[in-house]
Amino acid sequence: MTTQHETDQLITAAHAAFELSKDVTPRVRSDWLEGTAAGLEAEADELVGLAMQDTHLDEGRLRGELKRSVFQLRLFAQEILRGEHLGATVDHEDPDWGMGPRPDIRRLNIPIGVVGVFGASNFPFAFSVMGGDTASALAAGCAVVHKIHDGHRALGLRTGEIVTRALKSAGAPAGLFSTVTGREAAETLVEHPLVKAIGFTGSTAGGRALFDRAAARPEPIPFYGELGSINPVFVTEQAWNQRRDQILSAYAGSFTVGMGQFCTKPGLLFAPAFDAEEVGALLQHELRSHQSSPMLSSRLREGFGQALASVQGSEGVGVLVAGDDAEAPQPTVLTTTGDVIRQRPELLEQEMFGPATLMVQYEPGTRLADFAALLEGQLTATVHAEPGEDLTDLVTALRARSGRLLWNGWPTGVTVTYAQQHGGPYPATTAPGMTSVGTAAIGRFLRPVAYQSFPAAQLPPPLMDDNPWGITRRVDGQWVPAAREARS
């Protein structure tokens, strides 16, 4: 466990590294990210081996997750060469500006400083030491102190060593990235005056407690927390009639992948009233090939058991597929009716983090948007429908409550792209305007600064008239696309 004193030293070193490196060119920073990607790739076998021991997840999944993390670093390395994250905006002096003469004013995003990142248990690569939060904070130009999740400490420490070495080889200043462990370090991280933002992925209870601390600081700081989500799926009558078996098959796969320990697990599915015996048998059949493995930690196992028991024990909830109490639990599918949900909508708020899901049977003709209106904030919401169906009402209601909408798909699997949005209203996240996945995640760790009436020679390069970095900028209100090749 890292002590408060040690954590303070690492944060201070991170701040010094940030001061040294905050103004390096995108090319230099991009090389650091590329170096880190290569460093992780080179040690993939060792890392995947450690991850298998720490997490009980299978090798294929872990290799895929590491590949994703490496890809993400390279995508961000390319993104910052384009200078997108800088948001460079140039307004030249204008004596005829409508409200009175306008001075020359130019805006640029700058990195905010040291970022504290809390890794999640369930993605030991993608949302951990060198996951999306760390990658986006480093891409932004920040320094990172990463709190390793207790669930994969050996892997976390080793990943930290590899990243530290790779950054050093690539020429980054010592201290730009470091890791800490334990509760004392976690609290120090959230409260340290030199820490300017927090990235967090984890439970609603844990995340909210840290959010409250961040908000209560003498200087409150942004807390980008990704917390809980049920990820409802709505199946229309037409879709159910057309392709029920196919939907059930994919559903069974999606809610059990990674033992249901995905923040995007479909924990809730609305379908027209069905024959419980028949659907139960179909799901049982689909789940026959499922290989249960122990959950990520005994704490998660215990929490899953409690949440499942609570939903399962609720009046009006029945069992379609019975799981068990094993350390590596078999999947459970519960069911209830639309009437029960209307009477006790709080059933929609109980996340069962593990291999369990709840099917709500609605009466044919029911307005699905009315159920959507009962939902809390979600990371995702999904509809299954047939061509030609008008789902405007439902989609609009779901849009108001989630960060990503899917059509005839499944929410597990979150690609890293320019358009990705992994976020949503509380309790899905504590910052609904932000995403923790995709290139837009970089923007969380930046802050705009305007330069007014600066002499040409004193402007930072992204704001100079001749645009030496060749980035896309908005000039006097018009976008000027980047030169094809970044020149920095």
Next chain:
Amino acid sequence: MTTQHETDQLITAAHAAFELSKDVTPRVRSDWLEGTAAGLEAEADELVGLAMQDTHLDEGRLRGELKRSVFQLRLFAQEILRGEHLGATVDHEDPDWGMGPRPDIRRLNIPIGVVGVFGASNFPFAFSVMGGDTASALAAGCAVVHKIHDGHRALGLRTGEIVTRALKSAGAPAGLFSTVTGREAAETLVEHPLVKAIGFTGSTAGGRALFDRAAARPEPIPFYGELGSINPVFVTEQAWNQRRDQILSAYAGSFTVGMGQFCTKPGLLFAPAFDAEEVGALLQHELRSHQSSPMLSSRLREGFGQALASVQGSEGVGVLVAGDDAEAPQPTVLTTTGDVIRQRPELLEQEMFGPATLMVQYEPGTRLADFAALLEGQLTATVHAEPGEDLTDLVTALRARSGRLLWNGWPTGVTVTYAQQHGGPYPATTAPGMTSVGTAAIGRFLRPVAYQSFPAAQLPPPLMDDNPWGITRRVDGQWVPAAREARS
């Protein structure tokens, strides 16, 4: 005073209006903003007259401020036609995407819902009922319930009536905008579940109290508060030697404009050690034409007196220009030395909201960046220097602590443009990544949503392949500029 019950009704009506209007085209919404601008313009004489009674500010200043507010509405009306605020991003399906096949995924910003806006006392138009926060929230597509500042209630109520009528004439749904007064309404606004963000301009103490409430809600909401700022000015030795008198003249004008009741008032100026008698006489001379008027409220007058007395009574602080205790106080200029500041940097944290400022005399050869490092977060920071001087250290230190940097200018006067940044680290604001002035302010009241694998016909217009609204979008990583004329 609006009761809790009345406030609840207005918020509920605002939510209903939001639901009705959240998906109108930019053209329709733009027309609402244009209609509001025209409505205010048509009643300018009456509004300025009311404002003069309520605030003691002079007619010229108030007419300029109203012109600014009207211009701002029209600029935002144009901005949303371009669709900038939508952040439309399209990633087509890509089977060869580096981390594995990428589904079609498209992101769009949507309005967040009802916004509570708290008007400031010191700008009865620009930061009040139809000021920057309201204008940007309406431009974003949100509904607004505005808490009128007690300091100009008659003006606020009348402005509210004019805006409500103008919006109605333009075709906006009833309830989209309304006003409330009093403390009970203020608290209801911050705590109401249907309110999804707060815009606030005011004191650090008042803003922090409301921020704490917003953060402590069951569903915490973004609180965009613009609080306190001292707005330091650094004059280099060369600049002082070259143009001391000119600097003092402009300084005297800047710190007394609006009776010093500007959030961007230069409350602090660092200059090389000088002859106090000579500089005091020069300032006295520059201030001879200053016409004091009563401050905005007796509460502000009292607070100003206390803050001034506290700084003035500090050991090592002297008086260059003596003000007085009048209801309409004469300007005060205090002075101290770099040594005193180094020993008691907390002197840099005392905002004197009114016509007073503190000049810090530094020893020739002093590293100015060391003083900058002692500052809290600021809205602005200014340097006065001569051509050829290298101020990289100082500018870098100021950049880390402020939202806008000025070169050889004065911070009062905040133009509304694309590149403007009116924000900064705490306590300047509670959301350092945001601006409350300029077109970028609209983004505060939006939230991204991604659409994954949606059929073409089910996509919202900004994300359709044929880009029917003709807006600037990022497509597969590349920016595609808007059609020259928005087609919506």
